[in-house]
Amino acid sequence: MTTTSKSIKRWHILFFFAFLGVQPLSAQQNFTVSGTLTDQQNGETLFGSTVFLKGTTIGVVTNEYGFYSLTAPAGKYTLVFSYLGYQDVIRDIDLNQNQKLDIELQSTSYQLTEVEVTAEEPERAILRKPEMSVSKLNISTVKQMPVVLGEVDVIKSLQVLPGVTANGEGSAGFHVRGGAADQNLVLLDEAIIYNTSHLLGFFSVFNADAVKDLKLYKGGIPARFGGRVSSVLDVRQKDGNRKNFALTGGIGVISSRLAAEGPLFGDKGSFLVAGRSSYLDVLLKLAGEKNTAGFYDLNLKANYELGEKNRLFLSGYFGRDNFNLEDSFNSSYGNASGNLRWNHIFNDRLFSNLSLIYSNYDYNLDIDDFELDWESSIRNFNLKYDLKYYLSDAFKLDFGVSTISYLFNPGEIRPTSETSSVNPLKLDEKRALESGVYVNAEHKLSDRLTAQYGIRLSHFMRLGGQSLSVYENNQPLVYDETRRIYLRTEPIGETAFAKSDRIATFLNWEPRAALAYQLNDNSSIKLGYSRAAQYIHLLSNTASVTPLDVWAPSGKFIEPQLSNQYALGYFRNFKDKMYSLEMEVYYKDVDNRIDYIDGSDLIGNNTIETEILNGESRAYGLEFLFRKNEGPLTGWLAYTLSKSEQRTPGGIAGGPGINDGAWYNTPFDRTHDFSMTAAYRLSDKWSLGANAIFQTGRPVTYPNGQYEYEGISIASFGLRNADRLPAYHRLDVSATYRPNRRPDKRWKGEWVLSVYNLYNRKNAAAISFGQNFETGANEATRTAIFGIVPSLTYNFKF
């Protein structure tokens, strides 16, 4: 505790100096210019555009709602507004009073995809901002990448960035810097998305036509985000066209999509409705297949301007997957979220946003053969209030509060008929309240040195309303010295907690800090440290997370995960920003990472504490990203060299722990990860794209012997994740054809031909070991998901 209070004291001092540093030292008067930047064509606000006073180092980047505020000493200036893919707007202003200046930027091209471009300005290196370990993807870049079966996939596109990997094709989620899928906070318009994939991981839940921009924080997570230790993926939906009604859509092999958007209440607002549905089930039925699978999703958004200072946003998402096997097994699952937001501008320097957010994920299963029905879910309400204060050119302050109320339903079994042999059972529902308060400063210390520092105070309360088992010596499981295995213990009693009781509370200080030093006009070095706490955990003992995995809150038996991440980077632009280079090294450790004992059983288990041990994980690596930002050929090379491992000692259960207490690879460890992405504009009508990927194989456990028992061959297994699947690699290409378009014609169409896995590499998604029932011999069977997959998609905009 003393170290905590000591570090708190240190923070106080830091803040004190920070405020001192921003006191205006001269009597010269300052004025502020503020406003909103929008796209001239469709009225979408532009997040991440730069606004600066020419000839000075005074500048600012627009926030998520396109708002900016700049403060400078009185005088005459030239204001420059710029955004990648848009023409600069230059305005001379006389800054002799506070003023409001809303600006519309015009897209430099009228390409179908690029009209929607609104990603954060530079995909190229930003030198002055201390922000590091952040990946931004322009949605038009995402759309140019060749994809499997013509489905533009936001999550898959992230995997060509350094430090981001997946468990292979057909596996849900993604892994950032050696972290697990449940350590990523995935937000769609601020709502938590608990499952990011459709069809067990083949597609992502994000409809690219409804997405405006996305930002992935791999480290250096800003203090306004909390709750996950690995990364934050912040996905924002489009607001809808404010100028005129428009339709976009596409027809693909697996699914089709349609989006409608347009103005609402005259010029006061706009809306967007986007839908997507697969017709895989229809195709499978036509093919005579009795098993079917399918998904659909719906995105909604509306906004309304209440005078100059207030704006309301309403957004929603609803997605669903369905599996049906032989009519005897039905499974359906999906996310639903809704969000009401209120932007309020207090004055030209103080911007605020209040959000009320709802998220839900549920999994349903019907098994006819056993006449039973299974359901599990997680639901939360989130109220948050974020403010940004543009105190001066040199000092900006973010601060806010957030509270999330969770309800976990880990599972309920219901018999579906009178004759069912299954008894009804409901596992204990769990409740929790997660709150946070934060403050973060962006502080220009000199023309070359900028700092960002802040702190998040997070608090987690596991609420009552359930009973908890009591174990002898507080040991839910115990090491059996003679057999050398962990055995579950029988509870010796139960403690009932009333709804008003607290089962456990946790409080954590999460300091975050970063420093950028600009070496010269073209290069800078950055340093970062962040600490984060994670209070909810996805229980999964499988190689890939499955839709039926359930979330569990921290409490009496599960401690919050706590991570420290340190990063150092070098950033450089070449040839007038034509090329850029980003290099980062990082080290991350996570305390209280749980792992599962040998033979753990997680499904339908009311006492998860008997299946887990508390451990730690660590990851470190070097990331390298080289981009070509301009010209007909654009793209990048990314390489990551990394290590990710974990250790799980016996702790209170005694014994050496999992894997004899030694460090072992996490399933997300990839020694080498190389990717290349290129887009080439051949002519006005034709453009080409390519991806190449090479990755070290996923760590797995192979058998180390066999013996006969019960008339079958039993495999014996050794140390956890000590072997590896063969290396994963593939090449994808695509060609896009845009037929003749007259500017006056509203209908604009394009054909996208893509070939995934061009050289038909059979990448092992898994290798299973078993006995051939014809010969009786043991054999290894490789499951490869996608061989070469050509596809054709037609996209249109009207």
Next chain:
Amino acid sequence: MKTIHLYLILAFVTLLGSCTDVIEVDVPEAPIRLVVEASLDWEQGTPGNEQSIQLRTSTPYFENQDNPPVSGASVEVMNLDTGETFIFTEGTPGNYSIDTFVPILGNRYQLDVVYEGERYRATETLFPVSPFTEISQSTEEGEDDVLEVNVSFQDPETVANWYYLRFQARGDLLLELYYIEDEFIDGNEFTIFYEKIEDEDQNIQEFQPGDVVDIQFYGISEDYYNYLQLLIDQFDSAGEPFSATPVPLVGNCINLDNPDNIAYGYFRVTEKTTAAYTFN
């Protein structure tokens, strides 16, 4: 929840027809271990006096030959409740048997094996099984229009029970193993079906009229249930995409002299009921 898992795998494989093929893989090699297959199963309605225990050694994973038998070991079982000792004698190499064994429900038994100067010991309790209430055939369960056999039994109420169910088509290597606990079905009549799904690669055909399937049903201990659960899950799907990370399978035979030199296999004492069903 084996079923759910199985269905997930099915969904996965069905989806877009992901392809599987047999490949060569280099696997690690662990030291050779003693394998104890000590299954003292008392068939209902018989005296249960004839019992046998098999001792073998393990082999590297891809060495596809019979496990070498272990000869010259000393094998005895003691009833810890009565103090009676049963000495097993070696007949064919590696096969140790006795015809004077006395099974008593609820009694605890201890196995002692001495092999190469090292003593291995295990203890286990004899649990009762529930008799079959019905065995029938149908085509509606599982895949439609495919013959399956349905086996029903009545679980006794309020007591915790663990079962092991084994189907094997006569003349077939293929078998299907089930572990069942009564957590969700306590006190109910429960039915499980078994059907064969055609598989050209492994030359598996659906059941035809005239085919015989042997069914064995055991009442087992909770500890053996945990062992079997892991054994069966890993046998069915080790390494598959949605299966748990494979882990060492640890039986109940402890090496008293050299704990690092573990033994594979298990010492079980069960009551069992068997049936042979002929499809018509």
